[in-house]
Amino acid sequence: MATININGNIQEASCDQELAAIKDSLEILGGKWKLRIMRHLNNHVGEKNTFKKLQREIEGISAKMLSKELQDLEMNLLVSRTVMDTRPVTVNYSITDYGLSVFPVTETLVQWGLNHRQKIKA
Amino acid sequence: MATININGNIQEASCDQELAAIKDSLEILGGKWKLRIMRHLNNHVGEKNTFKKLQREIEGISAKMLSKELQDLEMNLLVSRTVMDTRPVTVNYSITDYGLSVFPVTETLVQWGLNHRQKIKA
DNA sequence: CGGAATCCGGCCCGATACTG
DNA sequence: CAGTATCGGGCCGGATTCCG
Numbered sequence: 001m002a003t004i005n006i007n008g009n010i011q012e013a014s015c016d017q018e019l020a021a022i023k024d025s026l027e028i029l030g031g032k033w034k035l036r037i038m039r040h041l042n043n044h045v046g047e048k049n050t051f052k053k054l055q056r057e058i059e060g061i062s063a064k065m066l067s068k069e070l071q072d073l074e075m076n077l078l079v080s081r082t083v084m085d086t087r088p089v090t091v092n093y094s095i096t097d098y099g100l101s102v103f104p105v106t107e108t109l110v111q112w113g114l115n116h117r118q119k120i121k122a
Numbered sequence: 123m124a125t126i127n128i129n130g131n132i133q134e135a136s137c138d139q140e141l142a143a144i145k146d147s148l149e150i151l152g153g154k155w156k157l158r159i160m161r162h163l164n165n166h167v168g169e170k171n172t173f174k175k176l177q178r179e180i181e182g183i184s185a186k187m188l189s190k191e192l193q194d195l196e197m198n199l200l201v202s203r204t205v206m207d208t209r210p211v212t213v214n215y216s217i218t219d220y221g222l223s224v225f226p227v228t229e230t231l232v233q234w235g236l237n238h239r240q241k242i243k244a
Numbered sequence: 245c246g247g248a249a250t251c252c253g254g255c256c257c258g259a260t261a262c263t264g
Numbered sequence: 265c266a267g268t269a270t271c272g273g274g275c276c277g278g279a280t281t282c283c284g
Contacts (some may be wrong), residue, residue, distance in 0.1 A: 021225070021231070025238070030152050033257095035141065063267065110144055113143030142281090155277090205246095246279075254278105255274100264267090
């Protein structure tokens, strides 16, 4: 099916798959808060990152957004959620090993973004 | 100014710059059409990529969005615009050398996205 | 042909109030 | 403490129409 090469049809076909993959990536990297949360968790690994602590330390985030974004990240296996049986209950969030895999990707975004800012202002 | 290291303040400070750089990158990679346009232009380099040809070949895009996105890309030096003095006038778009620099970045997004899809469905 | 102008719906996100 | 419910604004993007 991918053998017809007459007019560059192969590139167009694979292009769709690649665009879908990019979309998947951007859905996680693209929001306003997901990367902030991931980076914060990574900078505070080893601490008890409770919901309230995160809300205090991640400047400007509302409880609603923090809750929603943490659920998204957990569904994507990037963040783990642990209910501690304290009184009253606290919940501890931490980045997963798999979650660390986003940082090489974000690093390329950082480098390109920095370079682009130079390019544009020149 | 970045020497105060008591509570991890350095990471937080540089974090802001990096998040700004990421935001810059995502503003270009993030929209619905910019990457499709860039990739299409790259797959059809050497052809006369007129506005109408792009609108025909980039499936689903409206004139309004194509116009707007091309302007954005041109302002960011990623795409060049050439008015041909035909009658009636046609305009030719092509990707710039600098524009090619986005593809290494998108490639990391493709790889992570493909891997993530595997990870999630497992 | 290559746009610009306008209207409009959906969704992301913030503010506020409430629950177990 | 750890969320959920509700309301609403803003912006992205689609459909349509008009201009040089």
